Amino acid sequence: MNKVKIALTQCTWTGDKESMLQLHEDYTRQAAAEGAQVICYQELFYGPYFGITQDTEYYKYAETIPGPTTSRFSELARELGIVIVLPIYEEDQPGVLYNTAVVIDADGSVLGQYRKHHIPHLPKFWEKFYFRPGNMGYPVFDTAVGKIGVNICYDRHFPEGWRALALGGAEIVFNPNATAPGISNKLWEIEQPAAAVANGYFVVATNRVGLEDNEYGDEAVNFYGSSYVVGPDGNYVGEVGSNSEPQLLLREIDLDQVREVRERWQFFRDRRPDAYGAIVAP
Secondary structure (H helix, E strand, O other): OOEEEEEEEEOOOOOOHHHHHHHHHHHHHHHHHOOOOEEEOOOOOOOOOHHHOOOHHHHHHOEOOOOHHHHHHHHHHHHHOOEEEEEEEEEEEOOEEEEEEEEEOOOOOEEEEEEOOOOOEEOOEEHHHOOOOOOOOOOOEEEOOEEEEEOOHHHHHOHHHHHHHHHOOOOEEEEEEOOOOOOHHHHHHHHHHHHHHHHOOEEEEEEOEEEOHHHHHHHOOEEEOOOEEEOOOOOEOOOOOOOOOOEEEEEEEEOHHHHHHHHHOOHHHHOOHHHOHHHHOO
16 A cells, blocks of 8 residues: 545635735644645745736736745755645746746655646636746656656646556646636536546546635636545545535545556556557647
8 A cells, every 4th residue: 555645725815915825824734733745736826826817016926936935845844844835826037927836846846847838818817918938848756755747727628648647647636726607617526537547547636625715706606616636546534625615625545556456457568559640730
């Protein structure tokens, strides 16, 4: 048995950055006290989901790596001995901004970051105003809890990224989101379980929850939470989170299940990359 206890959060925007940082620090302390070895926060966790509008005011949320938030949570990870997947707004240099998740190991070291590849641009998700497309590939990080990868929100609609992470050796893929009601509800239910099955790993999907009307009034998006963990067999690990309330969820997984499922379904043996050229044709 190779057990890992995972924590994931789903939160509502409080109205200011510092209280969001403190809320997630408190959740992390609670999770560690309950035995969690790794925790993942929602997409752009310390701010509102500002993609709802196009406003240069929100550039102020961008930070360098290292920077104040990564330094604060690196120290927290070291203190608690917990791996943290930290989704932030990254400033590479002035005017060069990314939607990023930093991976911090249990000793507080920053192992690197993943930059969101696929950037939507449609009503209330005006992300191309804020982010460049990711340019660092699909890294897999060797952490204290195993080999982990990251896919961010809109990335989940593209199967190629999930497969790249599998080929890189990922055992757990974290998928932080800001996903709102509409046509995405059904996709939320099927995409991550399908990716877990097709690639033989665990997927941890965390989503914002609640109405951000304290930021956007009548224009606010009501995020539906429903965060969950799914195994390589496509089954949920524990219950799906609330669709309306903030929560800290803890789920225990067994990484030995990755080998068990992959040996049952020999997808990696039977795949045919020589036949897939059309997939990457421009």
